[in-house]
Amino acid sequence: MDLFNEMVTWRRHLHQYPELSYEEYGTTDYIIQQLNSLPHVKIFHGKELVGTSTGLIAVIGDGTKRGIGLRADIDALPIVEDHICEYRSKHNGIMHACGHDGHTAMLIGAIHKLSALFQNGQLTGNVTCIFQPAEEATDDNGRTGAEYMIESSLIKQLDMIMALHLDPTLPLGQVKLTTGPVMANVDTFSMMIHAKGGHGGYPEQTNDPIWLLSLLLPALYSMPGRRFSPMEPTICSIGQITTGTSANVIPSQVKLEGTCRTYSEEAREFMEQQLQQICDSLSSYGGVTQLRYMKGEPQLNNDKDVVREIKKSIQQINPHVEIHQIPYGMGGEDFSHFTKRMKGAFLFIGAKKEEHIDTTLHHPSFDFDEKALLFGMNTLVQFVINQLRSDTNGT
Ligand SMILES: [Zn+2]
Numbered sequence: 267m268d269l270f271n272e273m274v275t276w277r278r279h280l281h282q283y284p285e286l287s288y289e290e291y292g293t294t295d296y297i298i299q300q301l302n303s304l305p306h307v308k309i310f311h312g313k314e315l316v317g318t319s320t321g322l323i324a325v326i327g328d329g330t331k332r333g334i335g336l337r338a339d340i341d342a343l344p345i346v347e348d349h350i351c352e353y354r355s356k357h358n359g360i361m362h363a364c365g366h367d368g369h370t371a372m373l374i375g376a377i378h379k380l381s382a383l384f385q386n387g388q389l390t391g392n393v394t395c396i397f398q399p400a401e402e403a404t405d406d407n408g409r410t411g412a413e414y415m416i417e418s419s420l421i422k423q424l425d426m427i428m429a430l431h432l433d434p435t436l437p438l439g440q441v442k443l444t445t446g447p448v449m450a451n452v453d454t455f456s457m458m459i460h461a462k463g464g465h466g467g468y469p470e471q472t473n474d475p476i477w478l479l480s481l482l483l484p485a486l487y488s489m490p491g492r493r494f495s496p497m498e499p500t501i502c503s504i505g506q507i508t509t510g511t512s513a514n515v516i517p518s519q520v521k522l523e524g525t526c527r528t529y530s531e532e533a534r535e536f537m538e539q540q541l542q543q544i545c546d547s548l549s550s551y552g553g554v555t556q557l558r559y560m561k562g563e564p565q566l567n568n569d570k571d572v573v574r575e576i577k578k579s580i581q582q583i584n585p586h587v588e589i590h591q592i593p594y595g596m597g598g599e600d601f602s603h604f605t606k607r608m609k610g611a612f613l614f615i616g617a618k619k620e621e622h623i624d625t626t627l628h629h630p631s632f633d634f635d636e637k638a639l640l641f642g643m644n645t646l647v648q649f650v651i652n653q654l655r656s657d658t659n660g661t
């Protein structure tokens with residue numbers, strides 16, 4: 267079987283047996299099985315070595331050169347798959363709806379190819395391949411997989427790292443890749459409005475927190491457009507409001523939860539201050555509003571040197587690839603923890619399945635064109651070849 271067909275087999279197996287964040291034990295075993303017999307490949311797993319109980323790190327090479335990192339995420343989502351296909355999920359309520367099955371298959375494929383190149387003496391150096399668990403969700407400590415793995419001594423020494431993500435809305439032969447901030451700071455917040463409840467027929471005897479909420483909401487929704495420059499991407503969205511027990515009882519408190527997205531550290535700090543100011547403004551109405559602002563994944567910052575190297579690799583594989591040099595939007599990606607510590611870059615590769623019109627990431631009918639696996643795997647391999655060969659040549 268050629269490598270493309272093998273990647274399809276791996277991807278389809280992983281798609282059928284998806285596992286949630288921090289529970290990827292079967293996935294980890296499956297990846298190890300596909301790598302075990304390869305020459306020049308050393309496998310590390312277990313919390314002590316890689317920082318997490320699931321996931322693994324495969325190191326290819328001799329350890330004599332500086333380290334190049336490649337990262338794939340391996341977890342799935344709590345989604346019931348609504349897509350009829352022969353490789354449909356066999357784990358009810360869990361689905362690879364973000365393409366991490368594809369990312370994993372591409373990295374396994376890249377290791378196969380790199381192992382052969384080392385075996386033939388065509389490369390010298392070291393490649394650290396990270397199969398990272400829990401990109402999609404945090405544990406009880408509020409941390410995703412990348413935050414634990416970056417503490418591993420196998421990763422700390424890396425000079426450069428790259429990762430890619432499939433994009434089911436972008437046609438094959440196109441990529442999104444640019445320098446600088448490309449994905450957002452992902453923060454969450456909660457506001458607790460404490461006031462005075464009572465009889466729904468006698469509101470004058472209460473201090474109605476739902477009325478206070480109705481004053482707060484317009485301020486929250488209009489604030490980004492009035493306090494931030496239109497050149498500064500900002501979002502403040504409310505996702506959950508919890509209150510009340512009955513139609514005729516005014517409750518005594520309201521809980522509101524939401525997410526804030528920003529691109530810079532300054533905007534992030536300012537956003538928190540603005541939320542605090544809005545909370546404080548309710549005190550003149552007698553309510554007490556407590557704000558909890560929780561900083562999540564930091565902004566993902568693409569290093570210009572790594573972007574240049576990835577571009578070069580892509581153009582060597584296919585000179586006709588269309589490169590969209592634009593930021594990727596207000597989503598988050600925990601690969602940002604890596605790019606905070608070392609030079610790195612992240613790109614989206616087109617994987618749109620033409621007959622599959624209505625799909626996005628995290629959609630129950632998500633699927634992608636498997637031809638993208640070959641392009642993605644070749645990009646990873648070419649990126650490594652360029653780094654390790656240029657080292658050899660002393661450039
Ligand atoms: Zn996702």
Ligand SMILES: [Zn+2]
Nearest residue numbers: 364365366431
């Ligand atoms: Zn993803």
